[in-house]
Amino acid sequence: MKRNKHGCDLKSCFLCQLCSKDWLPALDTHRQSFHVNKGEMLFSEGSEVTGIYFIYKGTFKVHKKWTDDKELIVRLAKDGAILGHRGLGNDIYYPVSATALEPSEVCFIDLGFFQSTLKVNYQFLYELMMFFAGELKESEKRMRNLAHMPVKGRIAQALLSMHAKFGTTADGFIDINLSRQDLASYTGTTYETVFRIMNEMVQEGSLALQGKHICILDTNKLNEHAGE
Amino acid sequence: MKRNKHGCDLKSCFLCQLCSKDWLPALDTHRQSFHVNKGEMLFSEGSEVTGIYFIYKGTFKVHKKWTDDKELIVRLAKDGAILGHRGLGNDIYYPVSATALEPSEVCFIDLGFFQSTLKVNYQFLYELMMFFAGELKESEKRMRNLAHMPVKGRIAQALLSMHAKFGTTADGFIDINLSRQDLASYTGTTYETVFRIMNEMVQEGSLALQGKHICILDTNKLNEHAGE
């Protein structure tokens, strides 16, 4: 496995892309690599913010607790993505948790050094600001959908966006390993409802299921529900 | 009314606060002041982003359309707040609209100059990034609440946050002029439901109503519904 100086060889990792060259050695000194097992929490809601993570390889769900048995998945993240940036700001506690959906590798940068990076690398700070702007837009769009779109549309939307983000395996199934439970948490509903609605979609011929794996057969039909 | 160089005398306006002194004259050249009537849109969803606004005086709702008769109010903003920052990013169209809830004064800065400001004023860029981080946290919290909290809790929450943000008039009523329709759009429900639930709250003695004006009598009782 090829790695560059600071342990990350991914084009999509904007930390790599945007830091000035002369900063990389310092970055390399300060980063730490971690392995995270499936189901393991990288950080958890309410715990103190110690730094920022970048996903080297793997998939994570970022989720926010409601009651003991209810949560909302706020974001799904994969290779190259930043994690823990919600810890920035006045509050020193993470407002969300991050859990690995598969065995993953991450790179950790402590908060102090991350902030120094921001000070020195204007371009990085600018991109980070833009990234936040994008996330905010996305979040507010999902918020509106959660408020007004019926469950079927939200599930259609979720499937389409997962399809777009994670692509498909060779045999056409969406390349992510997400339980129905998680899909429910992602769409703000219950797993029973997810199950029922996905069955409907299979009846309609827009979806094919094989165990927990999902294959989108008819994008148009899903789009009808998802709107726009 | 005292104004500083660029037409804004508010402590809470972080553009004023964070720009370097030598930048202010340039800022002054580029800003334009606008009056906005009650009910008038400052910018509307889908229209092209031309620049950034700061509220000099007044109140705005920032809202996102769903169908013709449904929307979600994403944010309420008052004196000193930034508006239109959701227009930053790759997309060149506003993802939301902003409508004045009362006669208001705003200050406009065209996008090109705003971006120059970001390049020159590191501190401002940093604060803007942090501001976005805060907004994102807030948004995701609201998203979770929308997904899992029953309507009564969401209304309680909304009232409490409006109380905190806008304060009260001399006679104790929340100092904002929001229709039930808008309150419904803010909490992601219908105006009939808002009405019924607020009646319940009056019965319980946690609220007093006088026309469209709302007075919180018992913060604790509301908090019971709002959780946390």
Next chain:
DNA sequence: CGAGGCCTTGAACAAATTCAACAGAAGTGG
């Protein structure tokens, strides 16, 4: 191989929306 978690299904239930109807307030235009 046992236990716990996840999937599957049906039926009862509840929360909130929709529909309908009217009263009052606020604005509009002659």
Next chain:
DNA sequence: CCACTTCTGTTGAATTTGTTCAAGGCCTCG
């Protein structure tokens, strides 16, 4: 200034959507 229209507020009843409860089967992991 008054009639008219439109918007907001108020209320009850019907309806729908989605949740909750319950229970059995399956799969996986230790």
